[in-house]
Amino acid sequence: MKQIYLDNQSNTKLDERVFSVMRPFFLEYYGNPQSIYSLGCVSKNALEIARKQVASYIHANASEIIFTSCGTESNNLAVKGICEALKSKGNHIVVSAIEHFSVLNVVKKLQKDGFEVTYVSVDGKGNVSETELLRALRKNTILVSIQHSNAEIGTIQDIKKLVSAVKNSKVNDFVVFHTDAVSSGGMMSMDVKKLGVDALTLSSSVMYGPKGAAALYLKKEICIVSQMDGGAQECSKRGGTENIPAIVGFGKACEIAKEETIVNNRKVKKLRDKLIEELPKRIEYVYLNGSLENRLVGNVNFSIEFVEGEALFLLLDANGIMAASGSACASKNLKMSHVLDAMKVNVVVGQGSILFTLSKYNTEEEINYVLDEFPKIVKKLREMSPLYSYFIKTGKRKLSAS
């Protein structure tokens, strides 16, 4: 059976060129970069080359890159570390309602420790409102954390505009702006200087790099308190032996992203647009979630009315197509995705959300296969849906059992 992977927001396939540069660091160059004998120096050099590659991708200085193990760790370090460093100046944090859980659950925890949190809402397409953000700011606001783009709905925020609004508000002279750019990594070009951010999270595993490596860009003058204490690694901002093979792979993935993202994006966007244009022609009562204009090139998210998302992606999987859903049944906590909820997507319709995220490896043939198979799956599930038969008979939407 065909195997079509369309869940690239959760993990991407490793680029073979990345694997090639990683390989020797498992078997030949296994020295600890903190050791000063020759094998250690090879690792240390590789670590610093990777740091330059990551920095170069986002137009930062190498000394502003802190390596961590994953995007979640980078977000934890950014939010907890910056709040701890600035707690003498204030205790107020502003985040958007659609952040990743590695930001939302961190601020929830900080709330228990006495910090105050304001959640800025989003509009129906997932855009953070500048006016609301400015309204949320206080004299004691120490951190604003707003994601660069959203993994689920693909909406890209105008971070440059939001940063300049916060900095020009003159609410105080110490508020730090962090952006979680994990979903944008490898999908678009980024320049921390143009964006104006103080801190930015990037992760290897969704940009054709290996799992186990991520970075936090931290502007030179921004203070942070380490959250993983140990040795003097990463200038004592993150203790623990460096995962050299993964970091080397991450560096290579950034180098490739810098050179090839624009060309790859043209191809990925063409396939994405084909799905977005064709699916509504083949299936009735489907609604695109997120913005059409400011959208990640690989993101397709539809709500399919009268069917449920987990059933959709299980039948897709049975046909060799791997996708995701924001429905309640598809989640471990049995709640509809907080992103769709924040966008005020109708709960019944949101149960039928299906998410395809494309990569540079997907082909037109694969997309054509999805366009052929997916409508059949929806038809099958609608034929057994009491909500659909009620709608066909009465023209009305059923909201509860009779």
Next chain:
Amino acid sequence: MAFYSEKVMDHFANPRNIGEIKDADGIGEVGNPVCGDMMTFYIKVKDNKIEDVKFKTFGCGAAIAVSSMISEMALGKTVDKVLKITNNDVAKALGGLPPNKLHCSNLGADALHKAIQDYKNKKNNIF
């Protein structure tokens, strides 16, 4: 290991007894689309036995598999026997369900019992 057992996947991908019965003797509906699951069961009863059963279900893989399984378990059995089948029995017959699915999606027996209740109410009204 897969998220669902093979039996669940079989009943989900090839559900038995899908449909509606136009002149049903009883209809039962449970669930709520807001929570993501809703089931409607239709039955025909002859000589106190379930002569025919059909269902329509909106919901996840577990909800559809549970509906299919109980429809198979009930067919041909007496109404009183069917009333004794619990949601738990259905989950067991499917080779188990993931813990988070046991409460929300495992409503097949409830829906069928509601259809039987509807049948009984109608019968009592006639006589």
